[in-house]
Amino acid sequence: MNRTLAVHANGLIGKKVTLFGWVDTIRDHGKISFLDIKDSSGVIQTVAKKQYDVSPQDVVKIQGTVKKRPENLINKNLPTGEIEVEIENLEIYSKAQTPPIPTEGDGYDIEENLRLKFRYLDLRRQRLQKNLKIRHEIAKLFRAYLNGQDFIEIETPYLSQTTPEGSRDFLVPSRLQPGKFYALTQSPQQYKQLLMVAGFEKYYQFARAFRDEDLRADRGFEHTQVDIEMAFIEREDIMKLIEDMYKSTAKSLGKKVLKDPFPIFTYEEAMKKFKADKFDLRNPSADGKNDDVLAFAWVVDFPLLEYDEKEKHYTFSHNPFCAPKEEDVANLMASKNLDKLLSYQYDLVLNGEEIAGGSIRITKPQIQRQVFKVMGYTDEKIEKDFSHLLNAYKYGAPPHGGIALGLDRFAAIIAGEKSIREVIAFPMTGSGQTAVMDAPSAADPQTLKELKLKVS
Numbered sequence: 001m002n003r004t005l006a007v008h009a010n011g012l013i014g015k016k017v018t019l020f021g022w023v024d025t026i027r028d029h030g031k032i033s034f035l036d037i038k039d040s041s042g043v044i045q046t047v048a049k050k051q052y053d054v055s056p057q058d059v060v061k062i063q064g065t066v067k068k069r070p071e072n073l074i075n076k077n078l079p080t081g082e083i084e085v086e087i088e089n090l091e092i093y094s095k096a097q098t099p100p101i102p103t104e105g106d107g108y109d110i111e112e113n114l115r116l117k118f119r120y121l122d123l124r125r126q127r128l129q130k131n132l133k134i135r136h137e138i139a140k141l142f143r144a145y146l147n148g149q150d151f152i153e154i155e156t157p158y159l160s161q162t163t164p165e166g167s168r169d170f171l172v173p174s175r176l177q178p179g180k181f182y183a184l185t186q187s188p189q190q191y192k193q194l195l196m197v198a199g200f201e202k203y204y205q206f207a208r209a210f211r212d213e214d215l216r217a218d219r220g221f222e223h224t225q226v227d228i229e230m231a232f233i234e235r236e237d238i239m240k241l242i243e244d245m246y247k248s249t250a251k252s253l254g255k256k257v258l259k260d261p262f263p264i265f266t267y268e269e270a271m272k273k274f275k276a277d278k279f280d281l282r283n284p285s286a287d288g289k290n291d292d293v294l295a296f297a298w299v300v301d302f303p304l305l306e307y308d309e310k311e312k313h314y315t316f317s318h319n320p321f322c323a324p325k326e327e328d329v330a331n332l333m334a335s336k337n338l339d340k341l342l343s344y345q346y347d348l349v350l351n352g353e354e355i356a357g358g359s360i361r362i363t364k365p366q367i368q369r370q371v372f373k374v375m376g377y378t379d380e381k382i383e384k385d386f387s388h389l390l391n392a393y394k395y396g397a398p399p400h401g402g403i404a405l406g407l408d409r410f411a412a413i414i415a416g417e418k419s420i421r422e423v424i425a426f427p428m429t430g431s432g433q434t435a436v437m438d439a440p441s442a443a444d445p446q447t448l449k450e451l452k453l454k455v456s
């Protein structure tokens with residue numbers, strides 16, 4: 001297709017071009033009118049010297065000549081502000097009805113359910129176009145950094161067995177084995193550990209994590225994490241790597257890092273000082289909570305276990321694969337002082353939000369077994385749910401650890417947005433309904449029959 005993008009018309013004064021795009025705005029001055037045409041590269045002004053039956057949001061093809069604008073009409077705020085295209089031919093490719101929601105403006109005042117129902121129109125607004133480009137930029141920088149450090153990107157299954165990350169599973173019924181279910185992975189945790197046993201020493205992937213948790217303002221049922229695991233490392237190695245990655249990313253994005261190196265707080269210190277394990281180190285008066293300032297901090301030395309009052313036994317505080325600190329192993333093995341055991345878990349906080357978390361893992365089967373035991377798991381349950389991991393550790397398991405970085409939250413902070421929904425193309429509504437399409441929805445009786453399922 002012979003097409004010139006809006007921004008590329010800049011160098012083409014005097015040349016004939018063909019533009020394709022959406023009519024963004026129309027300014028009718030009687031004899032002539034100005035149509036701003038928008039495409040993925042930006043906006044360009046075109047001039048119509050006769051009347052065309054066009055309306056905003058129509059998709060058009062315009063052939064015309066690029067002209068320099070008269071000096072007094074140059075728009076310095078627009079990348080194409082020095083030129084315009086004089087229309088010689090205009091074809092309407094697709095006529096648009098009046099959109100049910102305005103696509104100009106920031107859209108914050110439009111009811112969110114309506115924005116999500118018509119998300120493909122909502123996404124046309126400049127703010128969301130920019131947000132998704134920022135997200136893409138971050139993903140690109142993370143990938144480039146990890147690739148540069150010889151990490152390899154490996155995909156792991158979503159349809160799997162449950163992996164405990166502290167949430168309910170989403171179950172998917174099996175048609176071929178009626179009555180049996182897959183669980184959508186809450187994280188690639190066990191797979192990435194198996195990849196370490198398999199000899200890939202540096203792994204990453206942009207993974208979706210599915211967790212059926214009560215929805216809060218800043219959470220959805222699925223989120224994207226940059227999942228990382230490395231072999232032959234200690235806690236400090238991975239913290240340094242991740243810190244460097246965020247610092248170089250922040251620099252490329254033109255953001256200022258408040259404290260370099262990132263301050264490190266133990267969990268105990270953080271709870272004493274901030275009464276929480278996530279906190280904001282920006283000083284509101286000095287930094288004005290400036291969104292361009294990134295205040296990172298590490299939290300380490302978390303308790304390994306938490307007491308579950310309802311179940312009357314201990315449970316993991318992050319996930320059950322997290323290694324106890326070396327000096328606490330003896331107590332763990334003797335089931336002593338269980339509430340005092342510390343782990344090699346590390347969380348990264350940024351401007352009051354937790355944006356990453358990970359740990360050095362247990363790689364000794366007897367220690368892993370003991371953690372399951374103090375959590376009240378029976379031998380049968382351990383065998384059924386975790387024998388694959390315990391078996392793998394019998395065949396030469398390197399010391400390893402990793403981390404998962406939340407991409408949605410980081411992108412929201414960088415874009416200066418309060419809600420992660422503003423940096424996700426098709427987020428769910430606050431009540432768990434999908435954008436644009438109507439899920440969850442009733443299953444068709446034939447499908448249920450095939451799955452041998454009855455809805456009661």
Ligand code: ASP
Nearest residue numbers: 187189358359402403404
């Ligand atoms: N699997 C953990 C999570 O998703 C992160 C990690 O320990 O690597 O929270």
